Amino acid sequence: MSADGPIPETADVEPEELVGKDAPTQPRFRPTRTDAPLAAAPAPPGASAVEARPGMSVKLEKLRAFYGDAEQVKGIDLDFHANEVTAIIGPSGCGKSTMVRCINRMHEEIPGAHAEGSVLLDGLDVYGSSVDVVAVRRAIGMVFQKPNPFPTMSIFDNVAAGLRLSSRARGDLRPKVETALRSAGLWDEVADRLSEPGAGLSGGQQQRLCIARSLAVEPEVILMDEPCSALDPIATLKIEELIDQLKRRVTIVIVTHNMQQAARVADRTAFMLGGELVEVGATQEIFTKPSDPRTEEYVTGKFG
Amino acid sequence: MIARGTILTATVIALVPLMLIVYYLLRKGLGSWSTNFFTTDPTGNTFFKSSSIGGIKSAILGTIEIVALASAISIPAGIAIAVWLVEYGKRSWFASTVRFFVDVLTGVPSILFGLFIYIVLIVGTGSTYAGYKGSFALALLMLPVVIRSAEVILLLIPGALRESALALGAPRWRVIFSIVLPTALPGMVTGVLLAIARAAGETAPLLFTAAATLKTNFNLGQFMNSLPVQIYTDVTSPTTAVVDRAWGAALTLVVMILLLNLIARLVSRRSRLA
Numbered sequence: 001m002s003a004d005g006p007i008p009e010t011a012d013v014e015p016e017e018l019v020g021k022d023a024p025t026q027p028r029f030r031p032t033r034t035d036a037p038l039a040a041a042p043a044p045p046g047a048s049a050v051e052a053r054p055g056m057s058v059k060l061e062k063l064r065a066f067y068g069d070a071e072q073v074k075g076i077d078l079d080f081h082a083n084e085v086t087a088i089i090g091p092s093g094c095g096k097s098t099m100v101r102c103i104n105r106m107h108e109e110i111p112g113a114h115a116e117g118s119v120l121l122d123g124l125d126v127y128g129s130s131v132d133v134v135a136v137r138r139a140i141g142m143v144f145q146k147p148n149p150f151p152t153m154s155i156f157d158n159v160a161a162g163l164r165l166s167s168r169a170r171g172d173l174r175p176k177v178e179t180a181l182r183s184a185g186l187w188d189e190v191a192d193r194l195s196e197p198g199a200g201l202s203g204g205q206q207q208r209l210c211i212a213r214s215l216a217v218e219p220e221v222i223l224m225d226e227p228c229s230a231l232d233p234i235a236t237l238k239i240e241e242l243i244d245q246l247k248r249r250v251t252i253v254i255v256t257h258n259m260q261q262a263a264r265v266a267d268r269t270a271f272m273l274g275g276e277l278v279e280v281g282a283t284q285e286i287f288t289k290p291s292d293p294r295t296e297e298y299v300t301g302k303f304g
Numbered sequence: 305m306i307a308r309g310t311i312l313t314a315t316v317i318a319l320v321p322l323m324l325i326v327y328y329l330l331r332k333g334l335g336s337w338s339t340n341f342f343t344t345d346p347t348g349n350t351f352f353k354s355s356s357i358g359g360i361k362s363a364i365l366g367t368i369e370i371v372a373l374a375s376a377i378s379i380p381a382g383i384a385i386a387v388w389l390v391e392y393g394k395r396s397w398f399a400s401t402v403r404f405f406v407d408v409l410t411g412v413p414s415i416l417f418g419l420f421i422y423i424v425l426i427v428g429t430g431s432t433y434a435g436y437k438g439s440f441a442l443a444l445l446m447l448p449v450v451i452r453s454a455e456v457i458l459l460l461i462p463g464a465l466r467e468s469a470l471a472l473g474a475p476r477w478r479v480i481f482s483i484v485l486p487t488a489l490p491g492m493v494t495g496v497l498l499a500i501a502r503a504a505g506e507t508a509p510l511l512f513t514a515a516a517t518l519k520t521n522f523n524l525g526q527f528m529n530s531l532p533v534q535i536y537t538d539v540t541s542p543t544t545a546v547v548d549r550a551w552g553a554a555l556t557l558v559v560m561i562l563l564l565n566l567i568a569r570l571v572s573r574r575s576r577l578a
Contacts, residue, residue: 106471111394138473148464152486165474165482210468217472 050183055251056122056139056220057082058103063117065098065107072098074275075117080221082122085243085252087266087283089259091303095275096255100223103253104140105133121220138166140221141214141250146230147206149198149213156194158209162217176216183249184212185242204235211242215250222246224254228261240265259299263287271295333555336548342556346518346534346549357545360553362520363534367557369522370435370514370530371504374442379496381443382450383485389451390458391480409448417444418509426513435521435528438514445509446499453495457488490572497568501561507532531557 058080065073073095080086088096101107102115105126118125126136149158157164159177177194181187186208190201198209207227214222224243228236243252243265256262262269263283270280271290279292290296297303340359347358385402393399421441426432461484469479510533517527531553538550 104471106467109467109470134473134475136473137471142468142471144464144468144471146464148462148468150465150469150483150487152483152489161469161482162472162474165469165472165478213468214472 050245050248052248055082055247055249058140058221058251058253059120059123060099060103061118061120063099063102063115063119065095065102065115066113067110068112072275073102073115076272076277078270078277078280080251080253081268082251083247083249084267085247085254085265086280087262087269088253088255088272089257089262089269089298090272090278091298092257094272096272097225099272100225100253100255101142103221103223104137104142106137106142108133134166138162138217139219140223141217141219143207143210143214143222143224143227145226147203147210149201149206149209151197151199153198154195155190155198155201155209158198159212159216162213166217177212180212180216183215183246184208185238185245186212202235204231204238207231207235207239208242211239211246215246219250221251221253224252226255226257229257236261259287271298273298329551329555329558332548332551334552336545336552337555341549341552345520346529348518357543357549358518360531360534360549360556362518362529363531363553364556364560365520365522366435366514366517366529367504367531367560369524370438370442370510370528371500373436373439373524374446374503375496375500377439377443378446378450378499382447382499383454383492385447385451386454386458387480387485389455391476391484406448406451409444410452413508414445414506415508417441418511418513420444421509422512433513433515433527435514435524435526438510438528438530439524441509441513442503442506445506446503449499449502450496453498454488454492457491457495458484460491461487493568493572497565500564504561505532505557507536511536531560 060076060078063073063076063078064071076099088100090096098107103119103126105115107113107115115127118127120126121136121139125131126140149155150161153161156177159180160173163173163176178187181190186205189205190196190209198206201209207230211222211227228239231239240261243254246252247267254262254265266283268280269283269286271278271286271292271294273294279286279290279295281291286295287299290299338359342359342364343361344359345362346360347356349356349358385406389399389402393402418441421437421444425437425440465483465487466479469483470476474482510530514528514530514533516533516537517529519529521528535550535553535557538546538553541547541550
């Protein structure tokens, strides 16, 4: 398991070939950002632990997703603005999770599943023929429904895992791990027990550990698939506060069943039904004066 | 009450032969244990005084050598096959075919593995018995046990764990080596131990592959003694002292497997905590 092969960087890819029509002239992935702070300075009280920086936008074009022959996502066009939180709401089975899993190409990991259309990350199609799927997933992190720290690893190793697994563990990992844990609001709780198993933390702490784990690889976008559905209200509140901080640095897409949560955290909200996008707009608009009657029925609790 | 009574009775009845085996092993086997028993080779002088028959040193070392080589072949190969089946093959027709043949292999009587190696490596090459040929026969016997047990454990690893590692931008092989295998390790140790224990106690695959001999031997290319074969030849002897040596050898084999179990359990428990 030594002999790490050269990891193809998408930056090597010819931009002309991959750029969408309306993309900026020099789009590229920035899997490692040289301008990112290596170690966070001790934060003054009340200040955010999250360094602000521009994130990347995501644009879905005619995205369709299939399980075998069954079409689960039926041609979606949707923009996720940089450094904004976009919530995806809709009843169970409407294709929210599937759509989100297409963005970092996790959908294709399911046997028999495939996606069509394009997902443009700052103009670069992540489904382009010469794009490395591994680089896509480094640029677009993901937090899952159930907290799932790696059971054999300590808290420190869990956060460092992303760097180690993608063969980017050069030099001292401590500052990066600390920055990630601070950004996830977990540092103060675990600083003195970094070598203890990650599975020993509470559910909410585990989920923040998973967020720290995805932050450590410095992604541009973070996808959250119902990140609070297994947590109690207090842990949920902490994650929501965290989301509010993190958008200073990354673009966030959050799938949620909880409409109050969408209303609390999201700048924009998209409503999906039966694999199609019904409506997308500013969160307040979606919840107060939606333009589509189906959205109104859903947000007022008439179905779902 | 009736159901509980019946089940309890059945349990006691099932325990009786087990306890008897342990009792006889200890009573008859302990009698022949002595320093000499472990430090000398069998002499072959079985019709004279009991003091001249020798011990079982060559059999103990032979079993360790043969089983070590068999494990070195079958454990990596078996785990590799199990990983392929679970992580790559999944439900493809080729994976199903492999699974079918593994199941068939599990049910094959052990003597057939010995016969197969005998025909291919001894008759086929016109050569004679050797320790490593015994190892090959045992490796074939262990392979399906290792594959099946490792596969079951790998299937228990939650898919969410693989997904979260993949979503961090880890290549699939990295996910397997750094996440899946370490998580599965404690469980796989049990299956591997079962395979080793089964192989260490097999006589039939060794009879006409490694043969029986008297001298201690560290060259797997030569004839090699082993505990099961030693027991087999001793038990058929008319001399009481030699039959007693078979009991001693049997107890030795059981204790060796027990020790291996204990060590592996300690090791896997420690690795889980780390």
